[in-house]
Amino acid sequence: MSNSKLNILTKGFFKENPTLILVLGCCPTLAVTTSVTNALGMGAATTFVLLMSNMLISALKNVIPDKVRIPSYIVIIATFVSMIDLLIQGFLPSLSASLGVFIPLIVVNCIVLGRAEAFANKNTVFDSLLDGLGMGIGFTIALTLIGAIREILGSGSIMGFQFIPAEYHILIFVLAPGAFLVFGFVMAAVRFIVNKNEEKKKQKAAKRCIKPLPV
């Protein structure tokens, strides 16, 4: 795999992370991250939808008329969301119960539509596949990170395994204000790291550019 293809895949993990850097898909990020299990389930479902819709939209990009492209994208995305919704209902009923309405709401998740509009309708099928996969994994990483912090602090457990006694639970992290707090602090931390990396890169580049002064 060439370097640019690898870049398409990995940029979604961290550098262009859809939730933490692009701030897309806030609604599921805030709503379903009460536990790691929910976060992983949501991330996996969204990754599937992203992957499939990116591929199909990229394949159909020359067929879909420009004027009706958004409705067409929504129809394609909704198809895959219905598929994953029914699959989860059939095989993982407990996950379906805890995620509830947020699985059907993937249809209006701005990450999916955003990648279709910004990437899939301009690039090849294979590139779109990589982009969808990378963005989906980045979304899952962000959700799992926030979910882990909220579950450890709020319910004293991880993946349902309890290790902090009940009197030390901090209830606010399970509730909505805790979601905003953790989201904000994780975002700030990631921004801090990204900025620092970029500064380092710039300094390196600057060092390389320095030429000896003509005497």
Place this chain on the structure above:
Amino acid sequence: MDKLLHISGSPHVHSDESVKKIMWSVVLSLVPALLVSVYYFGLPVIILTLVSIGCCVLFEYLIQRFMLHQKPSIDDGSAVVTGLLLAFNVPSNLPIWIMVVGALVAIGIAKMPFGGLGHNPFNPALVARVTLLIAFPVQMTSWPVPTPLWSFHFADAITGPTTLGIIKEGGDLSQLPTYANMLLGQMGGSFGEVSAIALLIGAGFLLWKRIITWHIPVSFIATVFVVAGIFHLVNPAEYVNPMIHLLAGGLILGACFMATDMVTSPTSPWGMIVFGCGCGLLTIIIRLFGAYPEGVSFSILLMNAVVPLINKGFKPKQFAH
């Protein structure tokens, strides 16, 4: 000609006021209330107060020194005031580690991320109190029964309802403390809010020092009194005497010491009155119709959010216009 003349720009007349002086005056004004709560609740009050102040100062120092890389300004006393007010807002049997969490929330979430003293849109002590109330609903609402120091009542695990709690639960109104007890401080509640007289002495000191003006406390308390009075007159069986609303809960503490926080309150007199009325109205609405028995902290925080709007609406007139 060896004498140098110094010429500086205006203003040439200074008052000797400084942030430091104001903050320490506020600390001084809170001492009477602290003494009363030590009298009623004993040693835990001293421990919690020291922990709260110590942690607030420590967190401010650590954040300024190691995260913001600025010169620490903990000697201005603002962290001490925050710590003291935060401690006043908790029940005296609160576990110490929760107090530490509260201090971290006050300084690490409500104050420093916005830029430190003078830049925080919300009162740090109140943000911490509300966060603790939502995060630890059980520990934050178990109120020890006040027992005077010399009563030698060693069963220190007795807890009882607060005045507003009795009213909210629709409990037996004959259990309410008498007015005299409410004035002096013998009632259940967060340990800083119990004694109306001690708080009013402190507020009087601040008014005399001109650190606060009368606008916010008076409009805040009057609004609560008037609205509660109207409800009481219409239906005395359902709504209690407005005097109880005045003395119970954190109204006096909130109106005199927290709503008047210079950073988070409006600047013009009319703005302050609007701010105080808004706080009072929200407080009494939450007390009478809300899910929580007490609404002072929520109402002040909500009104803090609209302070920029109030400041815009009530700009003082410029001279020579």
